[in-house]
Amino acid sequence: MKDFKKYYIIPATPEEVYIALTNPVTIELWTGEKAEMSTLPGSEFSLWEDSIVGKNLDFTEGKKIMQQWYFGDQEQDSIVTILLHPHKQGTSVELKHTNIPDDDYDGIVEGWNEAYFGALAEFYQ
Numbered sequence: 001m002k003d004f005k006k007y008y009i010i011p012a013t014p015e016e017v018y019i020a021l022t023n024p025v026t027i028e029l030w031t032g033e034k035a036e037m038s039t040l041p042g043s044e045f046s047l048w049e050d051s052i053v054g055k056n057l058d059f060t061e062g063k064k065i066m067q068q069w070y071f072g073d074q075e076q077d078s079i080v081t082i083l084l085h086p087h088k089q090g091t092s093v094e095l096k097h098t099n100i101p102d103d104d105y106d107g108i109v110e111g112w113n114e115a116y117f118g119a120l121a122e123f124y125q
Contacts, residue, residue, distance in 0.1 A: 001098075003100065004112065005094075013091060025050050033048050047114070053069070063084050064084070065081075
């Protein structure tokens with residue numbers, strides 16, 4: 001199991017980024033894919049045609065998103081924590097993803113950098 005931590009700059013306010021990551025209609029706008037998402041803790045979500053599935057754990061509007069991502073039968077939960085900080089160029093996104101299975105690590109990192117936060121940054125430019 002591996003952990004991944006990185007900061008991204010998104011040219012939008014923390015409130016806009018929060019909505020882009022939690023509202024299924026907005027997620028569909030920047031991903032081009034149907035999304036199932038709710039800010040109700042305990043609800044399940046699905047993104048990119050079930051490529052990413054999991055459970056929503058905790059939300060602080062405009063500031064924090066915490067989710068459990070599913071990777072089959074693994075002993076330790078894979079937890080994603082996204083913290084949104086105001087930044088002079090918009091929002092500094094602090095991402096921490098823990099307990100990523102070794103076999104999935106490279107694909108997950110590429111996904112975060114390109115399909116997830118790379119695509120979101122392009123959406124706002």
